């Protein structure tokens with residue numbers, strides 16, 4: 001198996017750990033990640049192995065650990081669409097339940113990140129905001145309207161203004177059932 005060969009080579013070269021996104025180049029992001037390859041790499045090495053691919057829920061992180069024996073997990077897309085995943089995993093491991101973010105938490109997260117881009121005068125901030133709009137609006141009530149508003153804005157300040165208007169004027173939905181963090185589990 002190529003991934004096992006490469007991982008062994010990495011270990012022999014003195015690397016401290018390896019992370020494996022268990023998909024082929026041809027596969028891209030489609031199909032399921034092959035967690036059994038993570039297990040194969042783990043059983044072939046002595047250094048820590050970090051598994052990656054398809055962790056969408058805290059339960060997935062637990063399942064990957066159980067199925068592969070990996071020493072840690074790495075999270076890609078879910079980190080962008082649900083940055084609370086790390087806290088949720090810790091809560092899940094501790095208590096078998098985890099909190100879902102409220103709309104107000106989502107608002108704070110988007111606003112804080114966008115403000116940082118503006119305050120730090122990051123070149124291409126508006127492009128970055130538009131790129132991340134599709135990730136950050138996952139789980140936002142009426143998120144498609146917010147995405148559209150962001151994509152159509154002309155500059156970074158207008159984007160921030162539209163985000164603020166969206167959440168402030170959506171106060172009814174922000175006060176709805178998702179206002180308070182919900183507990184899953």
Ligand SMILES: Cc1cc2nc3c(=O)[nH]c(=O)nc-3n(C[C@H](O)[C@H](O)[C@H](O)COP(=O)(O)O)c2cc1C
Nearest residue numbers: 020021033052053054055074075076077078079080
């Ligand atoms: C927006 C985005 C940027 C990424 N950038 C990198 C990168 O710079 N280097 C890298 O090795 N992998 C990168 N990846 C791949 C992820 O690290 C990860 O291997 C992949 O998304 C599969 O994990 P997931 O199922 O948790 O998303 C990126 C993925 C996404 C979605």
